[in-house]
Amino acid sequence: MTHLTPHRVAVIADIHGNADALSAVLADVDAHNVDLILNLGDHFSGPLATAETMALIRAREMLCLRGNHDRWMTEQAPDDMGPSDRTAFSELGVADLDWLQALPATIGVGDDIFACHATPEDDLTYWMHSVQPTGEVAGRPVAEVTRLAGTRAERILLCGHTHLPGEARLPDGRRVLNPGSVGLPAYDDEEPVFHVVEAGTPDARYLLLTRSDQGWRADWRSLPYDVSRMAALARRRGRPDWAHALETGRMPRRGAHISS
Template sequence: MHVAVLSDIHGNRHALDAVLADADDRGCEEIWCLGDIVGYGADPNGCCAAIRQFATVCLAGNHDLVAIGTLSSAEFTPDAAAAAAWTRDELRPEHREWLAGLQPSGSAQGCALAHGSPLHPIWEYVLSNEQAERSLEAFDEQVALIGHSHVALSFAKAGLDPVQLARRDDGDEVLLGARRWLLNPGSVGQPRDEDPRAAWLELDPVEGRAVWHRVRYDVEGAARAIRDARLPPSLADRLQFGR
């Protein structure tokens, strides 16, 4: 079974449509979303509608929870808080209700799922070996899928050996084998690894294989939509640089 693992869409329907088309072309049978469907981009309703239609598994991210008022935006930068307030006003009632029913962690097909980390599912960015070591103690499955950092990464641990961290590029493939893993697909809608292409992860949990993919999309169209919505210009500017 091939699964497309998506995270951090952030209201960027241009990027989401490109990823969904790529996943379909590659024969993915399920879509798993690790949260932050809404956030910085100008089409929160379109992204909610698409994920509701296609995703078999979906988590809530911190931006989703702030947008519906479950969490405060006090931890956000001023631009992120402004986008959250705009998104809160834009969200249709049916999407708001749907987001309110999502959780920030879960499991599927023998994999642990968390928006942030298995230890702190909402807010923790797992970017270091030390954080990965702690997270690996917080779940029993062999593989945990995480998002939130907007960076395509893997953390692998074999027995008592130290955790191995790797940044992941387009086409990188790992065989899961007997090691334990934290896998981050990167961000669909706002990558932060200096690659502006939309990121996603192709996972075969039965064969034990994972492949990272990057997809070109209409960055200028997504940026123009942000500017037209009068969201903070920096949210549009950063898309072309992937940071």
């Protein structure tokens, strides 16, 4: 936990090796006099630019935590990994993996902010959404979002994981906020049933929090950038599903899906 509460915080999440999206976000962050960059995890998994992304992250002062893909890349043997994790793993050195393994699962900033990848208790549960038996991704009832928040005292509760920007305000005034994904605007998953998550645009996204006497102002930033290099890299690596997601913010028809 960091004990000082900053005035302005940039919250980023789910980069997934997209160095060009991350560069666009960092350039925008630099234009807003940010005191702290808070990174909610899933840094590298994917067929994109793992080494470049690592270099960009390590060159900056930011607080980083561990996402589920970061955890899998340090806990599993390569043969047991999904293709996206395995590709990223192959581009990381021993020191990189040691850095990834040492990341905390949660981070506190001052008395106001708590950050996790998915929920305070685990890195896989969708906090503000749930997957229905039909595969529809729907907003959770506020009572369930509140239950997942537990007894945390912080007023600002940050999560990533779903890649969907948004906010849920709890009855007691606490706020759960998701910055959206820096680098992967759409994906699908087979668990708990097949479902698709789509931001609907190819933009890089992050959240800018500014503290005032009235509380924290939340500004979701949506940044167009040139996706062509990352999309071409995905296609060269045999991942046209990723290329389609990067170019459109939507998934192709089922049959060529993003494997986790």
